[in-house]
Amino acid sequence: MYNSSPPAKADLPSTGKLIKSTVLAAFAAGVLLVTVVMPAEYGIDPTGIGKITGLQKMGAIKTSLAQEAAQEAATDAAQDAAKEQAAIANPAPDISEPVKSKPVVEETSVEETSPPPGETTAQTDEKIFTLAPDAWTEIKLKMNKGAKADFVWFTDGGRANFDTHADSKPLDIDYHSYAKGSKTRDEGILEAAFDGSHGWFWRNRSGKTMIVTLQTSGEYSGIVVMD
Numbered sequence: 001m002y003n004s005s006p007p008a009k010a011d012l013p014s015t016g017k018l019i020k021s022t023v024l025a026a027f028a029a030g031v032l033l034v035t036v037v038m039p040a041e042y043g044i045d046p047t048g049i050g051k052i053t054g055l056q057k058m059g060a061i062k063t064s065l066a067q068e069a070a071q072e073a074a075t076d077a078a079q080d081a082a083k084e085q086a087a088i089a090n091p092a093p094d095i096s097e098p099v100k101s102k103p104v105v106e107e108t109s110v111e112e113t114s115p116p117p118g119e120t121t122a123q124t125d126e127k128i129f130t131l132a133p134d135a136w137t138e139i140k141l142k143m144n145k146g147a148k149a150d151f152v153w154f155t156d157g158g159r160a161n162f163d164t165h166a167d168s169k170p171l172d173i174d175y176h177s178y179a180k181g182s183k184t185r186d187e188g189i190l191e192a193a194f195d196g197s198h199g200w201f202w203r204n205r206s207g208k209t210m211i212v213t214l215q216t217s218g219e220y221s222g223i224v225v226m227d
Contacts, residue, residue, distance in 0.1 A: 057167075057174050061201055064180055065161045069205060072159075072182040124217040127225065131160070131204035131212060140166075140199035141220040143192035149218030152187035158206035159184055168196025190218075197224070 038044040043060035045051055129137055141149055153162075164178040164186075171194055178190070178198075182205075192198050198220075204210050216223065 051174060060175055061163050061165075064177075065163055065201075065203060068181050069161055122217070122219055125215070125223050127214045127223070129212055129225075130209060131202065132209050133204055133207050136201065136203040137212075138199065138201045138226040139214060140197035140224050140226060141190070141216060141218075142222040142224070143190075143196070143198050143220045145192055145194050147192045147219035149190045149198075149216050149220055150188075151190055151214065151216045151218075152185070153200065153212060153214040154185040155213075156211040157184065158204070158208055158210045160210065160212060161203045161205050162186065163201040164190070164199070165201065166193060166196055166198040168194055171196060 035047055035049045038046070041062060043057075043063045051057075127139060131137065143149065159182045161180075161182045163180040165180075166176040166178065167173055173194065173196065176193060179186075190198055200214065202212055
């Protein structure tokens with residue numbers, strides 16, 4: 001056996017140094033919390049750094065989608081409970097239905113046009129993409145104020161959390177909301193409130209991989225996938 005000598009007292013850090021190191025570490029953690037974590041996760045930006053880096057916009061979208069998902073879950077639970085009570089009171093006859101096969105979806109993009117820079121022309125696009133659990137993507141149309149685009153998007157089964165919104169760097173607009181929620185399908189007309197980028201943010205909270213298809217047609221000068 002070997003006997004090791006204990007370290008000399010002079011080699012050990014003093015209480016003052018330990019306190020100083022602890023205070024510096026706590027200060028650094030606080031700075032990261034205020035400048036990175038709070039803007040990116042909760043949309044709270046007391047220093048303004050989150051707006052400059054884009055983290056505040058990400059946090060605002062995350063917070064709004066989380067609130068919508070919670071409300072949607074509460075609504076679904078209430079509807080399920082009502083259906084169960086109705087089924088107990090009025091049992092349905094036992095009728096078996098044939099199992100439908102799941103359609104095959106090809107991941108392709110079709111007919112993407114490229115008009116001259118700055119010119120808005122009618123065009124049609126289709127984007128098909130796969131979202132793993134908790135993954136997200138964002139697609140924007142470059143549109144002038146008052147321009148309109150027909151759209152329809154749908155998943156292959158599960159609900160997708162979505163946020164239809166817009167932004168414009170020249171106009172210093174970070175976030176302008178059109179609609180948000182949780183659906184398997186949505187369609188309508190997207191009318192640009194100002195010159196800028198207008199489109200959709202999706203996040204997959206279903207726990208299973210899903211395929212999302214977006215079809216657009218209208219007055220826009222370009223389509224950009226921001227992932």
